[in-house]
Amino acid sequence: MINRVPVALLSCGSFNPITNMHMRMFELARDHLHQTGLYNVIKGIISPVNDRYGKEGLVAAKHRVAMIQRALETSDWITLEPWESQQEQWVETVMVLRHHYNALFHQCQAMSGTSLESTKTLKQKYNVDSPNAQSVLQAMLQEMTEEASSTLRAQSHDSSTHVASAKTYTLVGPDSQLDRVTGIEEHITATVVEVVPRLKLLCGADVLKTFDIPNLWKHEHIEEIVQKFGLVCISRGDVDLQKFIDESNILFKHRRNIHVVREWVVNDISATHIRRALRKGHSVKYLLPESVIDYIQQHNMYTA
Amino acid sequence: KSLLRHACKPVMEEASCRTEVVLLACGSFNPITNMHLRMFELARDYLHETGKYTVIKGIISPVGDGYKKKGLIEAEYRLAMVKMATESSDWVTLSSWESQQEEWVETAKVLRYHYENLENLSNNEKKNATHRKKAKKRKIEEKNETSLVAKDAPKLMLLCGADVVESFSIPNLWKKEDIEEIVGRFGVVCISRLGSSVEKCIYESDIIWKFRTNVHLVTEWITNDISATKVRRALRRGQSVKYVIPDSVTEYIQKHSLYDPCSEDKNANVILAPFQRYAK
Numbered sequence: 001m002i003n004r005v006p007v008a009l010l011s012c013g014s015f016n017p018i019t020n021m022h023m024r025m026f027e028l029a030r031d032h033l034h035q036t037g038l039y040n041v042i043k044g045i046i047s048p049v050n051d052r053y054g055k056e057g058l059v060a061a062k063h064r065v066a067m068i069q070r071a072l073e074t075s076d077w078i079t080l081e082p083w084e085s086q087q088e089q090w091v092e093t094v095m096v097l098r099h100h101y102n103a104l105f106h107q108c109q110a111m112s113g114t115s116l117e118s119t120k121t122l123k124q125k126y127n128v129d130s131p132n133a134q135s136v137l138q139a140m141l142q143e144m145t146e147e148a149s150s151t152l153r154a155q156s157h158d159s160s161t162h163v164a165s166a167k168t169y170t171l172v173g174p175d176s177q178l179d180r181v182t183g184i185e186e187h188i189t190a191t192v193v194e195v196v197p198r199l200k201l202l203c204g205a206d207v208l209k210t211f212d213i214p215n216l217w218k219h220e221h222i223e224e225i226v227q228k229f230g231l232v233c234i235s236r237g238d239v240d241l242q243k244f245i246d247e248s249n250i251l252f253k254h255r256r257n258i259h260v261v262r263e264w265v266v267n268d269i270s271a272t273h274i275r276r277a278l279r280k281g282h283s284v285k286y287l288l289p290e291s292v293i294d295y296i297q298q299h300n301m302y303t304a
Numbered sequence: 305k306s307l308l309r310h311a312c313k314p315v316m317e318e319a320s321c322r323t324e325v326v327l328l329a330c331g332s333f334n335p336i337t338n339m340h341l342r343m344f345e346l347a348r349d350y351l352h353e354t355g356k357y358t359v360i361k362g363i364i365s366p367v368g369d370g371y372k373k374k375g376l377i378e379a380e381y382r383l384a385m386v387k388m389a390t391e392s393s394d395w396v397t398l399s400s401w402e403s404q405q406e407e408w409v410e411t412a413k414v415l416r417y418h419y420e421n422l423e424n425l426s427n428n429e430k431k432n433a434t435h436r437k438k439a440k441k442r443k444i445e446e447k448n449e450t451s452l453v454a455k456d457a458p459k460l461m462l463l464c465g466a467d468v469v470e471s472f473s474i475p476n477l478w479k480k481e482d483i484e485e486i487v488g489r490f491g492v493v494c495i496s497r498l499g500s501s502v503e504k505c506i507y508e509s510d511i512i513w514k515f516r517t518n519v520h521l522v523t524e525w526i527t528n529d530i531s532a533t534k535v536r537r538a539l540r541r542g543q544s545v546k547y548v549i550p551d552s553v554t555e556y557i558q559k560h561s562l563y564d565p566c567s568e569d570k571n572a573n574v575i576l577a578p579f580q581r582y583a584k
Contacts, residue, residue, distance in 0.1 A: 020338070020547040027544035035541075074551055264534055265548055268527035277526065283345035286338040287526060289547075290392060 004040040006197035007033055009232060010100055012084070012093050013203075014055055014271065015048045015064050017296060018071045019288050021269035022046070026078050029202050029232045032261040042197055044078035045100060052090045057275065059301060061085040070291035093201070094221040097229050101199045108196045200259075201225055205235040208258075209244060211251070223250055230257040237262055278302040322358040324458035325351055327493060328418055330402070330411050331464075332373055332532065333366040333382050335557065336389045337549045339530035340364070344396050347463050347493045350522040360458060362396035363418060370408040371577050375536065375568040379403035381560060388552040408577035411462065412482035415490050419460045426457040461520075462486055466496035469519070470505050472512065476582040480511065487515040497524045539563040 009029055015022060026044045033039040048064045049055070058064075061082070068080045084096050091099075208231065211222050225231065235241045245251045245258060269287050277284050279302065284293060296302060327347055333340060344362045351357040366382045367373070379400075386398045402414050409417075469492065472483050486492065496502045506512045506519060530548050538545050540563060545554055557563060 023547045027546050031543045035543075075546075264538065264543075266527055266529035270526075273526045282349045285345050285393075286341045287528065 005038060006195065007039045007041045008043040008045060008100075008104060008197040008199050009041060009202040010045045010047060010097060010199055011202045012047050012096055013049060014053070014058055015046065015068055016055075016058055016271050017064065017067050017274060017288065017292055017302070018046075019269045019271055019274055020286075021267050022271075023071060023075070023078070023289075024263075024265065024267060025202055025204065025234045026075075028234055028261050028263060029259075030077075032259065033232070042077070043104075044075075044202075045081050046072070046078060047081050047084045047096055047100070050085050050087055050090045054090075063295075063299065063301065067292045067295050070295055071289045073291060074289070092218070092221060094218075094224050097199060097201060097225065101196075101229070104199060105196045198230065200230040200232050202232045203234070205233055205241045208233050208241065208251075211248065212244075219250075226251060226254040226257055230254075230259070232259045232261060234261050234263050236266060275302045279304045322356055324455060325357045325359045326361040326363065326418070326422060326458045326460050327359060327463040328363045328365060328415060328460060329463040330365050330414055331367060331468075332371070332376055333364065333386055334373075334376055334532050335382065335535060335549060335553055335563075336364070336386050337530045337532055337535055338547075339528050341389060341393070341396070341550075342524075342528055343463055343465065343495045344393075346495055346522050346524060347520075348395075350520065351493065357459075360395070362393070362463070363399050364390065364396065365399045365402045365414055365418075368403045368405055368408055370406070372408075372571045372574045372580075373576060374571045374574075375533075376570060377562055377567050381556075381562055385553045385556055388556060389550045391552070392550075408581075410479070410482055410578075412479075412485045415460060415462060415486065419457070419490070422460060423457040426455065429455075459491065461491040461493050463493045464495070466494060466500040466502040466505075469494050469502050469512070472509060473505065477576075477578050479582065483509075483511050484515075487512055487518050491518040491520070493520045493522060495522045495524055497527050497529065536563050536568060540565055540568065 009026060011022065011025065013022070030041040030044070033041050046068055048061060048068060049058075051058065051061050065080065065082050065085060072078055072080055081100065083099060084091050210216055233241070241260060245255055245260075251258060274284055274287060278296065327344060329340065329343065331340070348359040348362075351359050364386050366379060366386060367376075369376065369379050383398060383400050383403060390396050390398055399418070401417060402409050472478055494502060502521060506516055512519060535545050535549060538548075539557065
């Protein structure tokens, strides 16, 4: 896990309701990126769309948010971010990406600020001139990271400690130049930018193909999404997805930033199908988390 | 519980006109997946909607180790996983009888065994009902009179995927008499996804064609193609199977380190039990 690029995955959509397929996308994407050897996926973010998106049959955000919370009870790395759904109006995907990237950046900055202050105190605590400089250093960095983690937890409402872990990887790797204790301050500042996770948009092949639809996306937005952020796209082995990417100038240009993930479980559990099944009074057990099914029944949702 | 969950359950007055059904699923369950569990839900919804049946029970009967399928891990583990997976179900249960037999048991035999059980249960109930009737004074307009009238044993049907029905045509895998008994005497509920060739299979087999009204084809509109083979492959490769099999089953697999390249090699050079038995 040394020197892997930390990544956070953002999934936008209606989540009307959230299904096992939505959750699977995160798992598939994480496995795929980890197995390239280049990335370390530290966080997943679900951002349900604003009510003002105006999609037919879209139930109130408060319900969609509640169902997502229940679905995420058993996940230790995926979180819910209701920011988008709480805005006054519908928010373009690129703005959601920007917002969450900034949030991640500030979290990292705050953490490093804490670390810089701690270094001074810690230097006094640990005898940095001792012959065991290396192990002293490790202990010091360990303490710093733990402190940074708890600061991060206190600050962020989604209590992610993964950003702190990513930082540890960068600082405590064997090939970091850490034998000179005096260099720590500079090292910390320099690594903030490295350590902010790359935020990538996680989506299905169907979303990618909508880039073609006239007037649905702004051209500059598509460019920013694929260039600045990047895409992780779950496909069912559509042969034409690759073709679609090749035939689009903008996508082809940034193809290295587009990760196509093959879905080995052919899984068509779309929310549309779920709603249709529910209208018919059919069972949806094992297609959504049990807690979400309970919620739907309690609130009499998605009935005919 | 709200009405929604039981939207498909027939109302009390209708229930007595419907045939009671018990669904039996045989297979490796190596491991059990959400797809296996879905089959029961789909079958139940389908049968209820015909207006003719009410499904009262589901039975999962994992095959014995003697089946000698490649990659088949010990029955004790497969049973434990099924037990965990069915904990959240109020009508589907595990049966360990088949896996506890010394040798591999043909599917028709498993059906016969469970049918006998159901018959015995129903006979005992009939005896009890008679005693109760004699002991009780006759009341006019008894609301739940139907519960005093003992019912016949429910219909036992085999629940399976298209692959099983399609395998009926594989030489030396099934005895012809067994196929006849399974479709003729018991009945089959076959779950298949769009585009499967199971109808063609039925058409091309004289035996199945003869009893085609006893073979219920249920289309799985919400494709959920979770083969246990793929699950095992994912586990070997350290890939996530979350939301594909129940969490409790995943934990069990990790705790006991099941499903590695070694386990997949089990029975690699061994002939499958039916082939051994029939190809003589």
